[in-house]
Amino acid sequence: MDNYVYFGKRSHFSCLANSSVQASDALTAANFGIVPADFTAATATEFAQGYEIFIQTKEANASTRGTALTALGDALTGVVKAGNAGAKATTIIDDVTRLKFDTVGMSSGALTVANFGADGTDGYLVDAADRWIIREKIGSTNDALSDVPAINQAVCLNMANFIGADPVDTATAATVGIGIIGGDANGLGGTIADIDQTLLSFKAVTGTATDDTILLTHRSGAYKEVCQAMEEMANGMYHRKSKGYYTFTDLMSGKKTIWEDRLGIIGCSMIVQAV
Amino acid sequence: MNQNKNFLYSANGDDAIDATMEALMFPATAITGMFGASATTTNVSIQATTGAGDNNHQMLITHASLKNKEVMNAVVKLANSSGPFTVVSEFPVGGPEIFPINNLDGTILVTNIAITA
Numbered sequence: 432m433d434n435y436v437y438f439g440k441r442s443h444f445s446c447l448a449n450s451s452v453q454a455s456d457a458l459t460a461a462n463f464g465i466v467p468a469d470f471t472a473a474t475a476t477e478f479a480q481g482y483e484i485f486i487q488t489k490e491a492n493a494s495t496r497g498t499a500l501t502a503l504g505d506a507l508t509g510v511v512k513a514g515n516a517g518a519k520a521t522t523i524i525d526d527v528t529r530l531k532f533d534t535v536g537m538s539s540g541a542l543t544v545a546n547f548g549a550d551g552t553d554g555y556l557v558d559a560a561d562r563w564i565i566r567e568k569i570g571s572t573n574d575a576l577s578d579v580p581a582i583n584q585a586v587c588l589n590m591a592n593f594i595g596a597d598p599v600d601t602a603t604a605a606t607v608g609i610g611i612i613g614g615d616a617n618g619l620g621g622t623i624a625d626i627d628q629t630l631l632s633f634k635a636v637t638g639t640a641t642d643d644t645i646l647l648t649h650r651s652g653a654y655k656e657v658c659q660a661m662e663e664m665a666n667g668m669y670h671r672k673s674k675g676y677y678t679f680t681d682l683m684s685g686k687k688t689i690w691e692d693r694l695g696i697i698g699c700s701m702i703v704q705a706v
Numbered sequence: 707m708n709q710n711k712n713f714l715y716s717a718n719g720d721d722a723i724d725a726t727m728e729a730l731m732f733p734a735t736a737i738t739g740m741f742g743a744s745a746t747t748t749n750v751s752i753q754a755t756t757g758a759g760d761n762n763h764q765m766l767i768t769h770a771s772l773k774n775k776e777v778m779n780a781v782v783k784l785a786n787s788s789g790p791f792t793v794v795s796e797f798p799v800g801g802p803e804i805f806p807i808n809n810l811d812g813t814i815l816v817t818n819i820a821i822t823a
Contacts, residue, residue, distance in 0.1 A: 581743065585774070
């Protein structure tokens with residue numbers, strides 16, 4: 432008898448703006464699992480698109496943020512900035528702005544936002560020091576990402592096929608490990624904190640030589656605890672208790688598993704080899 | 707020597723089992739993983755009985771809509787049952803096709819299991 436573990440996906444990605452300031456780094460299968468389809472900027476809801484986009488300001492600048500973005504208020508505190516148009520368009524460090532799809536498009540996994548000068552309503556002039564956070568939307572109706580079951584949306588794996596856990600680099604110039612911790616489903620009431628990522632490898636369910644992998648995004652410094660959790664599931668007693676599988680992550684459900692809570696897991700994506 | 711293993715058995719919608727992959731028997735520990743293939747189907751991968759290093763066998767379970775998680779859980783419960791010979795589905799000669807897996811969860815309503823090499 433073997434233990435089995437269930438991983439449900441909620442993709443998460445963060446990066447520094449760097450030089451290509453109006454565009455994010457590209458989402459890929461490796462860093463996001465299922466990459467959203469290309470999208471030309473137009474009115475659309477986060478639910479329909481299946482993901483949400485935040486910019487954390489790291490350099491205070493004038494003439495930065497469109498009036499419609501300011502009117503939404505800070506994405507985490509909900510505070511709507513007071514003052515005249517000039518004051519509202521000025522950002523201060525650690526502001527968190529929720530972008531709108533009216534001015535955000537996606538091409539080959541990279542998001543591009545129109546700058547404030549081009550669109551004073553929905554545009555945002557990104558500073559090289561700013562940080563992007565892109566995560567799947569709870570309640571998404573995007574069939575391709577999560578709404579209709581398909582490969583790479585969730586997987587149940589035999590712990591006998593677990594190979595190992597590797598820390599993922601989240602602290603280079605190109606990557607930045609941050610995420611929204613806590614708050615409601617929209618992030619309101621949450622805070623931005625450092626995160627780490629761990630890559631779990633399993634022998635492929637299909638039997639091919641290339642492994643299946645699970646990318647976990649979790650609380651900073653929790654790598655060892657992730658490893659201990661994997662040991663717990665491999666050697667646990669569920670197989671003797673007719674309890675079915677261990678549910679390790681099920682983030683899109685909006686509920687928290689004990690491991691999500693204990694390890695501060697806020698993201699999970701996967702690459703399962705096609706059968 | 708008694709191996710004390712649980713073996714799963716599944717027949718593939720045909721009362722006369724006389725062709726490859728119309729039925730399969732395998733040790734429960736041969737299940738490598740599962741995922742939802744669509745709203746009404748869940749794929750179970752099983753180590754190939756041919757001993758090949760790839761192209762595991764696939765068991766595609768058809769069930770009630772959006773019950774993928776529950777189906778996977780039921781399969782795990784079957785795999786970890788005391789066995790030693792656990793029937794997932796069968797088609798007795800002259801009788802209706804039966805799916806004992808449904809006894810584990812009344813909501814999953816499995817109606818077909820297709821096995822492919």
